[in-house]
Amino acid sequence: MTAHDIVIIGGGPAGLAAAVAARKAGVQDILILERDSCLGGILNQCIHNGFGLHTFKEELTGPEYASRYIKMVEEEKIPYKLNTMVIDINKDKEVTVINKEDGLTTIKAKAVILAMGCRERARGALNIPGYRPAGIYSAGTAQRLMNIEGYSVGKEVVILGSGDIGLIMARRMTLEGAKVKAVAELMPYSGGLQRNIVQCLEDFDIPLLLSHTVIDIQGKDRVTGITLAQVGPDRKPIPGTEQNIPCDTLLLSCGLIPENELSTKLGVSLSPVTGGPLVNESLETNVPGVFACGNVLHVHDLVDYVSEEAGRAGKFAAEYIRQTAGDGAGTASAEQNLTTQADNGASSASAGQGSTGVKANNNAHNAAAADGSTGIPLIPSGGVRYTVPQSIRLSHMEDTLLVRFRVGSVFTDAVLTVTAGDTCLLRQKKKKLAPGEMQQIILKKSAIPADAQSITICVAKEEG
Secondary structure, three states: OEEEEEEEEOOOHHHHHHHHHHHHOOOOOEEEEOOOOOOOHHHHHOOOOOEOOOOOOOOEOHHHHHHHHHHHHHHOOOOEEOOOEEEEEOOOOEEEEEEOOOEEEEEEEEEEEEOOOEEEOOHHHOOOOOOOOEOEEEHHHHHHHHHHHOOOOOOEEEEEOOOHHHHHHHHHHHHOOOEEEEEEEOOOOOOOOHHHHHHHHHHHOOOEEEOEEEEEEEOOOEOOEEEEEEEOOOOOEOOOOOEEEEOOEEEEOOOEEEOOHHHHHHOOOEOOOOOOEOOOOOOEOOOOOEEEOHHHOOOOOOHHHHHHHHHHHHHHHHHHHHHHHHHOOOHHHHHHHHOOOOOOOOOOOOOOOOHHHHHHHHHHHHHHHHOOOOEEEEEEEEOEEEEEOOEEEOOOOOOEEEEEEEEOOOEEEEEEEEEEOOEEEEEEEEEEEOOOOOEEEEEEHHHOOOOOOOEEEEEEEOOO
């Protein structure tokens, strides 16, 4: 068994940024574990531009953005293992890995940073009727086949789902000579960024069909066509609205799922809303010394936000190492962290149904308080679907804290309010909010009452 201060699982944008930040925070003994044959993660197949505008103040492609952080890792001489699969991890932070060189080995870590990213929702989770012919791909798989392997995946294409990867692939396949006949979206709003809708669909005259879904796939050996239907408010197909579209390819861009199988083995509490770990202001999970960042925590819009968040995780992991070295075992910090996570899984995405989320989070907080925790739950209310982090410890909070959240539906002329009991911490008018656009606020420590029992973040229609 080998030992390291910090073990980072994942060598994509989150893992790389976390490693660099931890090293700059003073931790020398860091190891990155990556299952792929190279560092960079999903960025390696994202050859389009648009990355780095926030981080580097210039427009980069995905590989260019990744290379910046890979260079930082190499300059800092941070070791990493490629082609290395993590197959198990326990609460003692013993990480079991396997690769060709070392075989099956165990690594003991003082702190672990979870940065495994996310995966696409596959056809099996969508319950689409029909045969299982060739020509059905997730959008990310098609992207890899085209951009890395050099294959053309189809000539006449329909895309189900309006996530950013699907939108980008609509443009990519058009540029390669394919005909993208339509992008269908189950919801009455797009799941992608507005800029991608404009640059990838409108600029290429690709129709976006909202409130539509695929109800049948034709073809046995290869896709020959699909049947679209309009859906009602209950998301069920409306009879009589069917339309057949001949095509040879169906791309699925129907959501991303954080890769948290390892987190579950570790005993990390997960949010039923995001599918990612519940974390506090330090991005620490309910397991002491285990931190999470990037798309394994919640799905981000921009890789720049991933890097920023991962940098915080790396810094706080380094701080945890220093604290545990100072008190021998860090028991006080550990006990405090074990119960500070607020479970917002019962919160509702629709306005007027936030009370269930409030109840669940208050229950979580009350249980934590009984164990001596000082965690203050962040409660999503009204149209707010979730927040990250889910709880705050004032004693550990810096002067300001960035909180990110998403709404559950489209809001126009809305009001965002943040309250702690009777104290209003923030009130902002919002012209438009959409689920595809991540939102963020800054909380000031000085503005939060010392006796605050909870902090509620609410989006609601502005009253006239």
